[in-house]
Amino acid sequence: xxxxxxxxxxxxxxxxxxxxxxxxxxxxxxxxxxxxxxxxxxxxxxxxxxxxxxxxxxxxxxxxxxxxxxxxxxxxxxxxxxxxxxxxxxxxxxxxxxxxxxxxxxxxxxxxxxxxxxxxxxxxxxxxxxxxxxxxxxxxxxxxxxxxxxxxxxxxxxxxxxxxxxxxxxxxxxxxxxxxxxxxxxxxxxxxxxxxxxxxxxxxxxxxxxxxxxxxxxxxxxxxxxxxxxxxxxxxxxxxxxxxxxxxxxxxxxx
Numbered sequence: 001x002x003x004x005x006x007x008x009x010x011x012x013x014x015x016x017x018x019x020x021x022x023x024x025x026x027x028x029x030x031x032x033x034x035x036x037x038x039x040x041x042x043x044x045x046x047x048x049x050x051x052x053x054x055x056x057x058x059x060x061x062x063x064x065x066x067x068x069x070x071x072x073x074x075x076x077x078x079x080x081x082x083x084x085x086x087x088x089x090x091x092x093x094x095x096x097x098x099x100x101x102x103x104x105x106x107x108x109x110x111x112x113x114x115x116x117x118x119x120x121x122x123x124x125x126x127x128x129x130x131x132x133x134x135x136x137x138x139x140x141x142x143x144x145x146x147x148x149x150x151x152x153x154x155x156x157x158x159x160x161x162x163x164x165x166x167x168x169x170x171x172x173x174x175x176x177x178x179x180x181x182x183x184x185x186x187x188x189x190x191x192x193x194x195x196x197x198x199x200x201x202x203x204x205x206x207x208x209x210x211x212x213x214x215x216x217x218x219x220x221x222x223x224x225x226x227x228x229x230x231x232x233x234x235x236x237x238x239x240x241x242x243x244x245x246x247x248x249x250x251x252x253x254x255x
Contacts, residue, residue, distance in 0.1 A: 003242045004033040004249040005220045007155050007202035011046035014206040014217055026220035037061045037094040040068040041079040062089040063116055066098040066109045073108045090253045092120035093128025100132040117145050126152035126252050135163055142170045156204055161190040168198050175202040178210035181229045192233050201226055201245045
């Protein structure tokens with residue numbers, strides 16, 4: 001059984017003490033494909049080190065995370081563009097809009113999102129969207145740029161059924177992670193109305209650990225708890241769900 005974690009920050013400082021063991025735990029649990037989103041230039045060398053350590057399992061993305069869109073946004077975007085032109089990445093991400101912590105840089109976030117979508121289209125790679133308290137703002141931009149070249153993943157999807165259908169209409173898969181196991185997560189109440197062909201699995205490790213690890217450091221092996229939850233939602237066994245969601249990830253990332 002091959003399980004794909006489509007969104008995991010394995011280079012995070014939170015794994016500095018036991019990264020190799022943590023990755024091995026995931027591989028032992030059947031998680032052998034790790035798609036790794038970027039945050040900003042300060043994490044880039046750690047991403048390259050991770051790829052060097054696990055070349056057969058690690059697939060890097062490139063992008064500027066919306067919470068890291070600050071005064072130096074032009075400099076950070078130039079860094080993203082330089083590397084997108086320099087080597088192969090499997091997606092432009094994670095990119096998007098986050099209004100949870102701070103709305104100061106909303107205009108810059110919107111502009112950075114649009115620019116990076118444009119680059120993804122030019123490279124014919126998917127986008128991986130980060131959205132927090134910003135569904136309307138994200139959908140407004142997706143509507144504006146929507147064409148045959150737009151595709152990707154709505155990472156850590158936490159919206160309602162209507163928003164799920166809208167995201168899918170823009171050629172996005174829904175990234176489902178630990179939130180689906182939360183008592184107040186809500187998405188488990190309607191997910192069975194979304195065909196499994198639109199779903200990919202993720203952890204967002206080290207964040208958003210699933211029940212029973214909620215509140216602790218998340219890691220990629222915990223994706224099995226997400227898988228278990230989906231078996232009850234879709235009434236399929238874990239192997240079927242792993243196979244379908246891994247195939248969905250291959251359609252998006254091309255590998």
